[in-house]
Amino acid sequence: MSLQPIDPDFEKRVRESFSRQGFMDFIGAEITEIGPGYCEIQVPYKRELSQQHGFFHAGIIGTLADNSGGYAAFTLMPTDASILTVEYKLNLIAPGDGELLIGRGQVIKAGSTLTICRPEVFVVKNGTQTLCATALMTLIALSGKPDKPK
Amino acid sequence: MSLQPIDPDFEKRVRESFSRQGFMDFIGAEITEIGPGYCEIQVPYKRELSQQHGFFHAGIIGTLADNSGGYAAFTLMPTDASILTVEYKLNLIAPGDGELLIGRGQVIKAGSTLTICRPEVFVVKNGTQTLCATALMTLIALSGKPDKPK
Amino acid sequence: MSLQPIDPDFEKRVRESFSRQGFMDFIGAEITEIGPGYCEIQVPYKRELSQQHGFFHAGIIGTLADNSGGYAAFTLMPTDASILTVEYKLNLIAPGDGELLIGRGQVIKAGSTLTICRPEVFVVKNGTQTLCATALMTLIALSGKPDKPK
Amino acid sequence: MSLQPIDPDFEKRVRESFSRQGFMDFIGAEITEIGPGYCEIQVPYKRELSQQHGFFHAGIIGTLADNSGGYAAFTLMPTDASILTVEYKLNLIAPGDGELLIGRGQVIKAGSTLTICRPEVFVVKNGTQTLCATALMTLIALSGKPDKPK
Numbered sequence: 001m002s003l004q005p006i007d008p009d010f011e012k013r014v015r016e017s018f019s020r021q022g023f024m025d026f027i028g029a030e031i032t033e034i035g036p037g038y039c040e041i042q043v044p045y046k047r048e049l050s051q052q053h054g055f056f057h058a059g060i061i062g063t064l065a066d067n068s069g070g071y072a073a074f075t076l077m078p079t080d081a082s083i084l085t086v087e088y089k090l091n092l093i094a095p096g097d098g099e100l101l102i103g104r105g106q107v108i109k110a111g112s113t114l115t116i117c118r119p120e121v122f123v124v125k126n127g128t129q130t131l132c133a134t135a136l137m138t139l140i141a142l143s144g145k146p147d148k149p150k
Numbered sequence: 151m152s153l154q155p156i157d158p159d160f161e162k163r164v165r166e167s168f169s170r171q172g173f174m175d176f177i178g179a180e181i182t183e184i185g186p187g188y189c190e191i192q193v194p195y196k197r198e199l200s201q202q203h204g205f206f207h208a209g210i211i212g213t214l215a216d217n218s219g220g221y222a223a224f225t226l227m228p229t230d231a232s233i234l235t236v237e238y239k240l241n242l243i244a245p246g247d248g249e250l251l252i253g254r255g256q257v258i259k260a261g262s263t264l265t266i267c268r269p270e271v272f273v274v275k276n277g278t279q280t281l282c283a284t285a286l287m288t289l290i291a292l293s294g295k296p297d298k299p300k
Numbered sequence: 301m302s303l304q305p306i307d308p309d310f311e312k313r314v315r316e317s318f319s320r321q322g323f324m325d326f327i328g329a330e331i332t333e334i335g336p337g338y339c340e341i342q343v344p345y346k347r348e349l350s351q352q353h354g355f356f357h358a359g360i361i362g363t364l365a366d367n368s369g370g371y372a373a374f375t376l377m378p379t380d381a382s383i384l385t386v387e388y389k390l391n392l393i394a395p396g397d398g399e400l401l402i403g404r405g406q407v408i409k410a411g412s413t414l415t416i417c418r419p420e421v422f423v424v425k426n427g428t429q430t431l432c433a434t435a436l437m438t439l440i441a442l443s444g445k446p447d448k449p450k
Numbered sequence: 451m452s453l454q455p456i457d458p459d460f461e462k463r464v465r466e467s468f469s470r471q472g473f474m475d476f477i478g479a480e481i482t483e484i485g486p487g488y489c490e491i492q493v494p495y496k497r498e499l500s501q502q503h504g505f506f507h508a509g510i511i512g513t514l515a516d517n518s519g520g521y522a523a524f525t526l527m528p529t530d531a532s533i534l535t536v537e538y539k540l541n542l543i544a545p546g547d548g549e550l551l552i553g554r555g556q557v558i559k560a561g562s563t564l565t566i567c568r569p570e571v572f573v574v575k576n577g578t579q580t581l582c583a584t585a586l587m588t589l590i591a592l593s594g595k596p597d598k599p600k
Contacts, residue, residue, distance in 0.1 A: 023207035026198035048176035052297060057173035058220075058235055059213025066208050085208055086414060087438055089239035089389055089539040089586055091566050093559050108584065109543050113413075114386060114440065116541050116584070134558065134566070136539055136586045138387055138438065140414065147202060236564060237588055239389040239436055239539055241416050243409050258434065259393050263563075264536060264590065266391050266434070284408065284416070286389055286436045288537055288588065290564065323507035326498035348476035352597060357473035358516050358535055363509025370508075385508055389539035447502060 003037030003076060003107055010075040014039065017147050018071065027060060031071070037107035039071035045099045056096030056132075061121050064103030065090055065135040069117035072105030073139045074147070076115065082147035083115070088137030096132055098125035115139045153187030153226060153257055160225040164189065167297050168221065177210060181221070187257035189221035195249045206246030206282075211271050214253030215240055215285040219267035222255030223289045224297070226265065232297035233265070238287030246282055248275035265289045303337030303376060303407055310375040314339065317447050318371065327360060331371070337407035339371035345399045356396030356432075361421050364403030365390055365435040369417035372405030373439045374447070376415065382447035383415070388437030396432055398425035415439045453487030453526060453557055460525040464489065467597050468521065477510060481521070487557035489521035495549045506546030506582075511571050514553030515540055515585040519567035522555030523589045524597070526565065532597035533565070538587030546582055548575035565589045 007013060011034045018024060018031055024041075027049060033040035041064055043049065043056075051057040066088055074083045102122045109116040121133040157163060161184045168174060168181055174191075177199060183190035191214055193199065193206075201207040216238055224233045252272045259266040271283040307313060311334045318324060318331055324341075327349060333340035341364055343349065343356075351357040366388055374383045402422045409416040421433040457463060461484045468474060468481055474491075477499060483490035491514055493499065493506075501507040516538055524533045552572045559566040571583040 017202045020202040021207060022197045022200040023209060047172045050172040052167045052170040052299075057171060057213070058216050059173060059209065062212040062216060063207070063209025066212060070208075085242050087239065087241040087387065087436075089237065091237040091559075091586060091588060092235050093566060109541075109581070116543060118584075131559070134568075134586065136387075136541060136584065138541060149202075237537070237586075241409075241436060241438060243416060259391075259431070266393060268434075281409070284418075284436065286391060286434065286537075288391060317502045320502040321507060322497045322500040323509060347472045350472040352467045352470040352599075357471060357513070358520075359473060359509065359513025362512040362516060363507070366508050366512060385542050387539065387541040389537065391537040392535050 003110055005036045005076055006078045013079065014071050014074055017074065020149060034075060037072055037076055037110065039068050039075065039105045041068045041103045043101045056101050056123065058092060060101060061092065061096050061133050062090055064101055064121050065119040065133055066137070068103035068105030069119035069135065069137045070105070070139060072107050072117050073115040076107060076110050077141055080146050081141045081143050082145045083139050083141055086138040086140050088135050090133055090135040092133050094123065094130050094132050096123050098123040100124040113141055115141070153260055155186045155226055156228045163229065164221050164224055167224065170299060184225060186225055187222055187260065189218045189225065189255045191218045191253045193251045206251050206273065208242060210251060211242065211246050211283050212240055214251055214271050215269040215283055216287070218253035218255030219269035219285065219287045220255070220289060222257050222267050223265040226257060226260050227291055230296050231291045231293050232295045233289050233291055236288040236290050238285050240283055240285040242283050244273065244280050244282050246273050248273040250274040263291055265291070303410055305336045305376055306378045313379065314371050314374055317374065320449060334375060337372055337376055337410065339368045339375065339405045341368045341403045343401045356401050356423065358392060360401060361392065361396055361433050362390055364401055364421050365419040365433055366437070368403035368405030369419035369435065369437045370405065370439060372407050372417050373415040376407060376410050377441055380446050381441045381443050382445045383439050383441055386438040386440050388435050390433055390435040392433050394423065394430050394432050396423050398423040400424040401432070413441055415441065453560055455486045455526055456528045460486070463529065464521050464524055467524065470599060484525060486525055487522055487560065489518045489525065489555045491518045491553045493551045506551050506573065508542060510551060511542065511546050511583050512540055514551055514571050515569040515583055516587070518553035518555030519569035519585065519587045520555070520589060522557050522567050523565040526557060526560050527591055530596050531591045531593050532595045533589050533591055536588040536590050538585050540583055540585040542583050544573065544580050544582050546573050548573040550574040551582070563591055565591065
């Protein structure tokens, strides 16, 4: 499938929106790659992100799945549109045991209203990546509602 | 459906596990109610939990759904078992626009291996509660693996 | 939540659409109740609907979840709109062991574009109903595209 | 991921189980390919499988997703185990408009208890395949309960 961005400056638009998410700064997340229909977000481990056994909390894993999928979809939006997550389903496949979490959002179907993504989350331990979670999500474009500061 | 806890001290067990989740302390989450097959978790708003429009980030909404559902299931576990989220599906229904977020996890089917929960997340604005997200989740009990500090 | 149908003749509209679904006739399904934001569909057991142990096939269970949810949403549509299932998630809770399967679709959030339903499927054995499956689904209204024969 | 079947006769075991599903015969479904962690099922179009616009009914699309995923998982089971669908989530991506429907189930994570599959359903029209639906599903192995006729 060809995923052609309408807005050539999609990367700037994605990074600007991401920078306004206080939660991303709070958890230490950064965008590490952006392409048409694709977005990668990384979060290094810190104790504040842990569940009861000291691993990455499932809430952080879900956050990376949702956000990498959302910004993957946002790369394909026109400049006057914002995007909302309608729903997602996430399978947790391995514990979030490692020093780094990587969310990779990939658009698998881009429509004018609805976009379908397949985000995956990997955990890196001693340099080895393990698939930690896989998701399937639906997003909706809101035309005429640019994703801008109020 | 009767949801009979095997462990009469389930509340203590849930609170002790919750207190070991660094992420809950980090976001300011507290358990506000526990019952057999039920758990409620609240998070007051702060700027650090926001998405790009200043509302609660979907990652926090998903975290409350997952965690309230997980601890709802954990209330029904025997003392020598821990519980893992297998998967969940979350529909975001209204923006997380408010001063408080409430996750309510409810077990709808308790099995010896698998438990099904239906978590809901509400946002409170000026005292009025709005359904913000609804979920459907599957958990698995790990027998002989108590949820204890290592 | 108030679920106010725009079209007072919603029941007729639902039944007419249902009657054009060849698959419903083929499996022996009938609508047994319709209300605003609600639809119930029943299928009596026959050997042709079975899986390998002789119970109702999961495909039939999923079909009833999807179709009862879809028509529940359709009751609330204007006359010039059709409705499409965007996605659904289904938990199979008990085997489809019985003489009758009942799908009950209930709208939990009706929007102008998206509608969220929570279908449940019950199996009846010797007159006793058991919850067989529960689902969470998203539908989208297609305005200006009436659900009519071509 | 290596998907190593424990039972070298997995194909025979899958076909034998499939042949006992009355519903597969009723809708005209056939297994067209089996491999370790993989199963493909096809259904030619007939009027009896249609929804209100004459396309393949979503219930048939869901059935193929569920069944191809289920038998993909079953290829990896030991001979004394059966397998149950715990849950699945399905996104309908394109209308089922065509002469043939193909379900392709692929295991993406095989565990001793839980297996995760990613089934896809394609519709073929005038020889061209279109992705019609994509799913994410969880299955559970029941050890000591062979999938045999009673």
